[in-house]
Amino acid sequence: MAPRKLAAGNWKMNGTLAALDQIDQLVADQPAPGCDILICPPATLIQPMAARAQGRIAIGGQDCHASASGAHTGDIAAAQLRDAGASHVILGHSERRTDHGETDAEVQAKAVAAHAAGLIAVICLGETEAQRDAGQTLDVIASQLAGSVPEGASAANTVIAYEPVWAIGTGRTPTNDQIAEVHALIRDRLAARFADGADMALLYGGSVKPGNAAEIFAIAHVNGALVGGASLKAADFGPIVAALSAA
Numbered sequence: 001m002a003p004r005k006l007a008a009g010n011w012k013m014n015g016t017l018a019a020l021d022q023i024d025q026l027v028a029d030q031p032a033p034g035c036d037i038l039i040c041p042p043a044t045l046i047q048p049m050a051a052r053a054q055g056r057i058a059i060g061g062q063d064c065h066a067s068a069s070g071a072h073t074g075d076i077a078a079a080q081l082r083d084a085g086a087s088h089v090i091l092g093h094s095e096r097r098t099d100h101g102e103t104d105a106e107v108q109a110k111a112v113a114a115h116a117a118g119l120i121a122v123i124c125l126g127e128t129e130a131q132r133d134a135g136q137t138l139d140v141i142a143s144q145l146a147g148s149v150p151e152g153a154s155a156a157n158t159v160i161a162y163e164p165v166w167a168i169g170t171g172r173t174p175t176n177d178q179i180a181e182v183h184a185l186i187r188d189r190l191a192a193r194f195a196d197g198a199d200m201a202l203l204y205g206g207s208v209k210p211g212n213a214a215e216i217f218a219i220a221h222v223n224g225a226l227v228g229g230a231s232l233k234a235a236d237f238g239p240i241v242a243a244l245s246a247a
């Protein structure tokens with residue numbers, strides 16, 4: 001079984017109810033996409049977005065707590081995301097690792113909770129610019145991968161997203177060779193550790209736009225993208241979905 005192709009959008013802390021029109025537009029523009037589509041809106045929009053998407057687009061959260069319930073003001077449990085209509089959850093995004101000090105161990109615990117609730121975990125990895133400049137990229141990615149992905153991971157419940165921190169929201173992207181090198185490492189490590197590691201979907205994220213999507217999707221072991229800014233408007237995300245469908 002080859003990895004499933006996935007075009008994923010991370011809306012981050014953007015969007016109110018008015019933005020749901022973009023979902024109607026995306027569904028209308030992509031009546032029969034050749035890949036899976038996922039949008040991860042702010043938690044407030046999960047339920048209404050799931051209602052609008054009518055199963056044509058998967059909906060995900062952007063984080064969950066490692067505990068199933070309890071006294072954790074402001075946090076959200078994986079089962080609550082699922083209850084609201086989510087099928088996926090992004091975990092370990094670099095903005096959470098930076099803003100909230102999330103460690104690999106915490107990301108792994110959240111992934112265990114996500115799996116227990118029946119969610120697909122989209123686990124993010126990525127080096128900083130200083131780490132790349134210091135020649136540490138492959139070590140950093142291997143270590144984050146080993147520490148953040150739980151033993152129970154499989155192609156059915158886990159997606160890995162490689163997002164170089166310096167490429168997020170900057171308009172800068174790695175060279176094709178740099179993306180290929182990191183994705184090959186991730187694929188090797190997953191295949192060595194998990195029975196179906198060769199089938200897990202690997203996404204690239206960081207300044208993916210309509211203009212560079214096709215080129216990125218042609219790189220070996222790139223099975224899709226995790227898109228930030230260009231996922232907010234159907235007019236931008238639609239062409240990225242189309243490029244992945246054609247890849």
Ligand SMILES: O=C(CO)COP(=O)(O)O
Nearest residue numbers: 010168169206207228229
């Ligand atoms: O962080 C990202 C997706 O999770 C990427 O964001 P941009 O596509 O805006 O660079």
